[in-house]
Amino acid sequence: MAVIADRCPDIEVHVVDLNSERIAAWNDPDLARLPIYEPGLDTIVARARGRNLNFSTDVDRCIEKADMVFLSVNTPTKQRGIGAGKASDLRWIEACARQVARNAKGHTIVVEKSTLPVRTAETIKTILNSTQERGKSFSVLSNPEFLAEGTAIKDLEYPDRVLIGGEEEHAIEELKSIYERWVEPAKILETNLWSSELSKLTANALLAQRVSSINSIAALCESTGANVREVAEAVGRDHRIGEKFLKSGPGFGGSCFQKDILNLVYLCRSFGLEEVATYWEQVIDLNTWQQRRISRLITEKLFNTLAGKKIAILGFAFKANTNDTRESPAIRIAKDLIEEGAILSIHDPKVKIDQIRAELGEKLKNDLGEWEFAGSIKDACNNADACILITEWKEYSTINWMEISESMRKPAWLFDTRCIVDSNLARKSGLNVWILGEG
Template structure:
């Protein structure tokens, strides 16, 4: 029996829900697409006529919103009405790591998933296909099913409703999310109902070739997402561990990565060293994997994946120690410029950004930070650092120790050092000769993203340190 889908609803207007639904609306003009969220300010931002105020920054997103919003794409806080008129409901809400209780520090907190499932159970009309889109632990579908199917009990004298549950995790890289959605490497759909699976397949077939659509059971789909993120994070930790060895031995991490990446069995992707991985998923998903492995008594497997996180944290602490050492063993009351606060270029997302931990470490050492990021505002920076400060029971007065710079010159003026943490393209065009004249001597540049070419520094008297470059041993002036 074919299932006709005319209206879809997405619960959650964040980094996944907003862009995903915008692409679906653009590619499926026949569908009515509604994105709902309890956060009125967020929905107001999605509806703002000024497209620069969208809550999510992604290249290409503004154009999609401009084409579709108000036509077949809508943003609303009316969850009840939106669910009631929808044939398919996506759950795309946050699944943060639990801070307390059973599994604290590792397991995902499913309170928003549960709340969404209860809303669907209460407000859905007729048959509804429910699609897990959030990054979730294996067996979450059981939670959703239990809530949905238990709601059907005692409905003998009420309008009938029924549900099927699918898992279709997102595989998006922030900064390239729109292209990842339009040209996906694969679309994964897990479930038990062939009719419901085909209904979702028929949506994607409007722009995705069918050979890229993978159909699995629901548990394989859920585990595939966790595993994909764990493997990617593992590659980053692996190359970062080698970057430290390069610095000690005189090797060049970019040359090592190129040589290794040309092996077809390994490939070149995710072999660029840096200050560590960030974003909303990598750390959370590995912690989830660790928790699940422990739950099933696979302690050796849990320990293996835990080491990926340890290397990531170690890399950030290592960078802090190098900076302090180069600045005569102390950064107290020294001004340090921070170039980039987002966890990667082309996004305004700061969740789990390496910059948070590194900046926090420098603040603990007594530094004053001047921060420039083209897409991250002061309040977001302040909130991120305050959250970590409070979580670690530190008493730093964040707002007294940081300020945002509006230009490279303002950031450099009087700085003892500049630290490059995000690979924004505009950082490649900085006039370092001009910058060197504004800094306090001996001026240090710490390049953690392989942004700068030391051959282009001309007459500057800057000291350069580049992550993963053995030439650090003899480049001091």
């Protein structure tokens, strides 16, 4: 919405939410307090906010005035009932559709922006069309986002493609006319509603599949003496494969990949496609295996016991250039290490202590291990038995390991799950070094 407001100064954009604290944060004069950290977002918000980009809790009034409404609410995985653990929880989408049906005036174009199961648009249509108010009508479009956290602004300003799914040409043209202000018409794809919904799930599933695939090869590289970075470069030069998403690491995280694959698994099983469901389920299983493999390896290297040992965790966001911790590999690895009795000292340049607390619980010592928040890399590593690099923040690739090594308890280990450390310099500092995917 910020990018649309920035690129289309004549269009009034109102971002609404029931959470007054979050809206207050979006309106805060201090741009450093925006709820989401995304490179370049603060600049765009500063340029458009107060001009044609507005943040409000007055949801009903904004719906009433709107010609077009984007449904962008969370669609988490269901925790109970039919499809628990795999199907999407659509309660917020349904609630939004009902709120739009009540408050909209005249003709309103309703756009699915959230990632949704195939044929959710049918539910939205049914709810919207249930209104009996005269002069009120709706068109439903699907317009999934394909941006990546950390590069979201660039992905929106220079997209590979913009996908619009729908059945009513006039509604498609209205939305298309907005994107055409800055996107080449050839990059705007039109499909039916169901293809658009399924395309988002499929894109995330295929990307996650590549991550799990290269991580399986990384384990083989460690056993055979090969180097996964060299293997990835060699196969990535094949134009049929390409180099993207062939970087091995601690597994994929974020709000989309796992949720969308589980949704795909549930859909396949719903239609009796058991073999297809099992195939995609393996992508999730391998991702979990990779994180558990790292935890086990750390325990083995530290003499098969972590009780009372301090371990520095560098990075808690699921990847660099975002403060998003949802499904971060750091969560499972940290929980495994705490289970073994480790004392974790966690550092991340953008993740706040409250986010870590939400994922790991209170930092008070329990019968097992414990965790603490470190304000600096040096504090995290001081007197530590091991340092684990989990998020590929740029500042972690330039650490002075000679200085860090002197403050650690020997024999000390460095575990690099992102392959960004100069291993020769780290070894010269006196550290034992393990690099993911290196034999």
